Amino acid sequence: MKALCWEGVNKIAVERVPDPQILNDQDAILKVTLTTTCGSDLHLINGFVPTMQAGDVMGHEFMGEIVEVGPGVRRRKVGERVVVTSFIGCGRCWYCTHDLWSLCDNTNPNWDLEQTALGFESGGVFGYSHAMGGFKGSHSEYIRIPFADYGTFPVPDGVGDLDALYASDAAPTGWMGAHLGGVKPGDVVAVWGAGGVGQMAARAAQILGADQVIVIDRLPERLAMAERYMDTETIDYSRTDVQAELRERTGGRGPDVCIEAVGMEATTAPDGQYAYAMVKQRLRMPKERPTALREAIYACRKGGSVFVLGVFGGMVDNFPLGVLMNKGLTVSGAQQHGQRYVPMLLKRMASGELSTRHLATHEMPLDEAPRGYDLFKHKKDGCVRVAFRPHA
Ligand SMILES: NC(=O)c1ccc[n+]([C@@H]2O[C@H](COP(=O)([O-])OP(=O)(O)OC[C@H]3O[C@@H](n4cnc5c(N)ncnc54)[C@H](O)[C@@H]3O)[C@@H](O)[C@H]2O)c1
Ligand SMILES: [Zn+2]
Ligand SMILES: [Zn+2]
Known part of the structure; x- marks a missing residue:
């Protein structure tokens, strides 16, 4: 499949990478319909976040359609249109059960790297360095979502994609x-x-x-x-x-x-x-x-x-x-505790109280992501956020 990869400081490129697969019972595979740039990605591109490696897939703010679920996924099913939080929470540890989701104790397999840098470990996050879990990001056609029951939220019918997208992060x-x-x-x-x-x-x-x-x-x-x-x-x-x-x-x-x-x-x-x-x-x-x-x-x-x-x-x-x-x-x-807020935000979007679509000043196919990041990084052409469509 296609994905936007970090190749070094100020070097990104759309490349072919392996398709994701279910690795654990509680995983789902998502077909990404929209994924967006975030200011946090600029810190990666500009080289201020350590433990990035050439070939890492970027992106952490996204939505899509569930196309496969592992046998341990109870609340989600294939075909659902969902938005996904950028931080991954297990739903069961002390931190997740106290609504401190980005501090989850169980979702960063590279916890030792973060321990070395900061003296503690956070939860894992999509597409944001090896110290923060080494998970592949959402600037891709498909993505594996660990603990899918906790990190994915069905989007109500009345909420458009460009609103739901920003309920992610x-x-x-x-x-x-x-x-x-x-x-x-x-x-x-x-x-x-x-x-x-x-x-x-x-x-x-x-x-x-x-x-x-x-x-x-x-x-x-x-x-x-x-x-x-x-x-x-x-x-x-x-x-x-x-x-x-x-x-x-x-x-x-x-x-x-x-x-x-x-x-x-x-x-x-x-x-x-x-x-x-x-x-x-x-x-x-x-x-x-x-x-x-x-x-x-x-x-x-x-x-x-x-x-x-x-x-x-x-x-x-x-x-x-x-x-x-x-x-x-x-x-x-704090890093965002999205799971705590997303259902409430989607309700406010459905009622018209909250709208985010104006943030997407630019939309383009994922193939054009390097151009999109150039606009976003240098704030050209009034760019606030670029929304990429991986299947356009
Ligand atoms: N805590 C979290 O979970 C979380 C989640 C998403 C993003 N972030 C972080 O939030 C920050 C903002 O993200 P964004 O997507 O809005 O980024 P962005 O780059 O689009 O916006 C940053 C804005 O800050 C402005 N700015 C720069 N220096 C300033 C100053 N001295 N005073 C006032 N404004 C100034 C810039 O002109 C720009 O408009 C980034 O650091 C990002 O990494 C944190
Ligand atoms: Zn972000
Ligand atoms: Zn947890």
Whole structure:
């Protein structure tokens, strides 16, 4: 079958790879009908995630049709149209039964690699390095889904493919940021990053009752999207002093909840801090540029909450611990616990309360995926997300 493979830093190609097979009783095989780019894939392409190997199939946000089930699959059947969460959960361990699905104890066969890097192991995830399980990704015609009973969700008839697709990763991730970040009715919420994840966090904050939601980015087309589809306020950080502007718009207090949806490759208006961070990242010293996170910590109101959705992989530099401590902030983060949120999100999509299709600014056959990633990585042509059709 065809699949998009990682071949090295900034090298990806559509290749022929073996068809997937049922390996365990609880596996299903999915015919992938739609699979999309995610900001996390850029960290792979740009070489910031270790333990990728040439030939690895990329992709973790997808939907499709079940074409085969193992003898241990109880809840799913062949022919069902389902969306699949990016993290794989066994459904039975302590973490899965406490709704902390991305921390599953049983789905990362390469747990020792992650132990070495981070001192713990997470659950496995599709198409995202050997340390995170070495699972083949969804940018392919077919994919093996372990623990299919827990990670696949039937899509209601009224929900279109381009909505259901983003119930895989962007929508539950955004929802988790607002929910675990503690957004309450009446809150002021600021979101750094107007990509798919940031936009979904902003929408979740609104649905959870926030009075004022402010989205921060520098890309005008993304800010316009947040205004048009979610009616949020926006700030262009390349033209504005974000700290001063947030104080101004919040009666001097700062947002109650700050959600970081940017991650380790943040940019800023070019100042000394950014140049310093870039040099260190190029030298692979501390690799990450936590500029949006730092800004969120400085901007948050005293005693407020900062939630980190953007992906970081290890050590960060220039982290304002003294601000966090003295200001009484709660700072937390997580990889998405999709299984907890997807059924609820699909219901909201079915009722029309939540829509994601506008994120798919580009659609194309999987054969054109390298072009799609070029648009997505360089934010050309207003690209927010590219949806690939492997069977087009
Ligand atoms: N926690 C999870 O489970 C999870 C799931 C999906 C994605 N992610 C991560 O979330 C992040 C966002 O994903 P995405 O798909 O929306 O990515 P994206 O690349 O489409 O969007 C990132 C946005 O951040 C903006 N940005 C860069 N620097 C900024 C700054 N200093 N201030 C404000 N905005 C800034 C960029 O202009 C861009 O619009 C990535 O790090 C991704 O890896 C995490
Ligand atoms: Zn993702
Ligand atoms: Zn588990």
